[in-house]
Amino acid sequence: NSAFYQEAVAEAAWPAIRASGGRAFVLCTSLRAMRRIRELLQEKLAAEGLDLPLLMQGEGSRSELLERFRYLGNAILVASQSFWEGVDVRGEALSLVVIDKLPFAPPDDPVLAARIDKLRAAGRNPFMEYQLPRAVINMKQGSGRLIRDEDDRGVLMICDPRLITKPYGKRVWRSLPPMRRTREADEAVELLGSPPVSAYLDIAQIVAACRKTSADAVHPGFGFLSEKAPFAEALAAAGITFIGPAPHAMRA
Secondary structure (H helix, E strand, O other): OOOOHHHHHHHHHHHHHHHHOOOEEEEOOOHHHHHHHHHHHHHHHHHHOOOOOEEEOOOOOHHHHHHHHHHHOOOEEEEOHHHOOOOOOOHHHOOEEEEOOOOOOOOOOHHHHHHHHHHHHOOOOHHHHHHHHHHHHHHHHHHOOOOOOOOOOOEEEEOOOHHHHOOOHHHHHHOOOOOOOOOOHHHHHHHHHOOOOOOOOOHHHHHHHHHHHOOOEEOOEOOEOOOOOOHHHHHHHOOOEEOOOOOOOOOO
């Protein structure tokens, strides 16, 4: 509960986000944390001159944001509770899921308070019998956003040190799908920095994405890669404006 916890999350997550070229969900346990982490990531993008789309819950409906995220191909989406479940992004558009904290319900939730009082009155342990199991379920739902298909790959980054420092942390990580675990950020960065099997979007794909999302302009980014040639001209012929210099081949 440090006053600078969100700063620490953004600092820890940034190398992985940069290595993945966007393609990331940052899932937060509160709206306040979501807004602050979004601000911090915006500052980091500006400081390094990276043109990665930064989306946030509340800037459109959930379906609209997901549509934009899928077709941008290199976006960062910062979100809270409504994106922890029921969200399906398959393939290379999502390669990194960052979770800021273990998803315990807020202590001032009146429903939670009533349930805790009832369990205590019965001589039971509300944390072990209710709060922790609920957090485990929520964590499984959040982590499940990453791997939606047998061909998917990526990194799940959980920033909460309680996963390691608290005895109940073992119960949480044992509930997660089997995957290689590490506390070394460099290992995650190395995995994310290696190119996926399909790393490029051609002009036809970008035009199709613009048509589907009713967009009339695109900008350069790690997911928008040309055939080097008359990229802007080809888009202009389709009635789409290209914002920025003609891109060259880059890794997604």
